[in-house]
Amino acid sequence: xxxxxxxxxxxxxxxxxxxxxxxxxxxxxxxxxxxxxxxxxxxxxxxxxxxxxxxxxxxxxxxxxxxxxxxxxxxxxxxxxxxxxxxxxxxxxxxxxxxxxxxxxxxxxxxxxxxxxxxxxxxxxxxxxxxxxxxxxxxxxxxxxxxxxxxxxxxxxxxxxxxxxxxxxxxxxx
Amino acid sequence: xxxxxxxxxxxxxxxxxxxxxxxxxxxxxxxxxxxxxxxxxxxxxxxxxxxxxxxxxxxxxxxxxxxxxxxxxxxxxxxxxxxxxxxxxxxxxxxxxxxxxxxxxxxxxxxxxxxxxxxxxxxxxxxxxxxxxxxxxxxxxxxxxxxxxxxxxxxxxxxxxxxxxxxxxxxxxxxxxxxxxxxxxxxxxxxxxxxx
Numbered sequence: 001x002x003x004x005x006x007x008x009x010x011x012x013x014x015x016x017x018x019x020x021x022x023x024x025x026x027x028x029x030x031x032x033x034x035x036x037x038x039x040x041x042x043x044x045x046x047x048x049x050x051x052x053x054x055x056x057x058x059x060x061x062x063x064x065x066x067x068x069x070x071x072x073x074x075x076x077x078x079x080x081x082x083x084x085x086x087x088x089x090x091x092x093x094x095x096x097x098x099x100x101x102x103x104x105x106x107x108x109x110x111x112x113x114x115x116x117x118x119x120x121x122x123x124x125x126x127x128x129x130x131x132x133x134x135x136x137x138x139x140x141x142x143x144x145x146x147x148x149x150x151x152x153x154x155x156x157x158x159x160x161x162x163x164x165x166x167x168x169x170x171x172x173x174x
Numbered sequence: 175x176x177x178x179x180x181x182x183x184x185x186x187x188x189x190x191x192x193x194x195x196x197x198x199x200x201x202x203x204x205x206x207x208x209x210x211x212x213x214x215x216x217x218x219x220x221x222x223x224x225x226x227x228x229x230x231x232x233x234x235x236x237x238x239x240x241x242x243x244x245x246x247x248x249x250x251x252x253x254x255x256x257x258x259x260x261x262x263x264x265x266x267x268x269x270x271x272x273x274x275x276x277x278x279x280x281x282x283x284x285x286x287x288x289x290x291x292x293x294x295x296x297x298x299x300x301x302x303x304x305x306x307x308x309x310x311x312x313x314x315x316x317x318x319x320x321x322x323x324x325x326x327x328x329x330x331x332x333x334x335x336x337x338x339x340x341x342x343x344x345x346x347x348x349x350x351x352x353x354x355x356x357x358x359x360x361x362x363x364x365x366x367x368x369x370x
Contacts, residue, residue, distance in 0.1 A: 006354070007350070007353065007357055007358070008347075008350040008351055008353075008354050009350075011349070011350035011353040011354060012346070012350050015346070015349075017350075039357065042360075042361065043353050043354075043357055046302070046306060046325075046353055046356050046357060046360065047325055047353065049301070049302040049303040049306055050303070050306050050321070050325035050326050051325055051326065051328060052303060053228075053303045053306070053307060055220040055221070055224045056220060056224045056236075057219065057220050057223065058219055058220075058222075058223040058236070058237055058240045059237065061237075062219075062223075062237050062240055062241055063215060063219075065241050066215070066240075066241050066244045066245060066248075069241065069245050070211075070245060070248045070249075
């Protein structure tokens, strides 16, 4: 009888990942060799048990958390750029008036005290006005198409954006 | 005073559905992306979560990884070129996220089978599937990736090669080594439970 085969070869045999003549040769060997036959049965049992493991579902909270993170990230991007824009505008105006660059004093918020960056108040207000407008438009659309799922979702999304925006405002945009 | 309040009798004219649609256009552009994203989530959530669960061995961490994966998918949706199937792209992000997560934690994740000895395996009341689920988290990284994607998730070697950026031959070779390693570890259990 030929020398026994390794588990790797037996696994390849199981998946038909070998040349036809090798498959034939191993098949003949397995009929005679109980050791290789048993090894092959065990590898088969492992493969079958693995492939019968069920697909799992994440809990519902996962989707809400993803949405929250996605929106938070988007708001942050808007504010970072609007904050940079506002700061640049202030520096430019002062430069034009005084004729030289201004040293903006560094401020460190006291522990537990929240500060609102200059220029951001207006941006926050504009952003909230935009969302409020979207909510109103959705409400109008809903009054006309109360059963339209797209409009319903648009309304819910707009409301949700409102809540998320407030959430980010109160957390200081972190 | 709104258009409607000024002229309530002309309601349809003041808010015809076309006008409403155009009013909504601004927000629907942004929302459309979210609708697409929601569809992507629904389509792929169980693939991502199951894969993550099999990598890390517990639900809480798999939930965190699932979140990270989909936030990344959302951020990079524009850059997805469609060269491969979206599921392949998402699997790639998932596998990378799993290993980033494990590296950050700097420890191996074990399920309820942590420290299982041959003796405990033989006397374990768990199904072979559950035992494998636990043992997979002990496999070396390269073996684990291919075993989970091929034997558990049912992907083809061609897809795995794309996801892991390896050849199909390498994928096959890693799979056979992974099964061999598992048989070595599980031999007593398999012999006693399944093959008499």
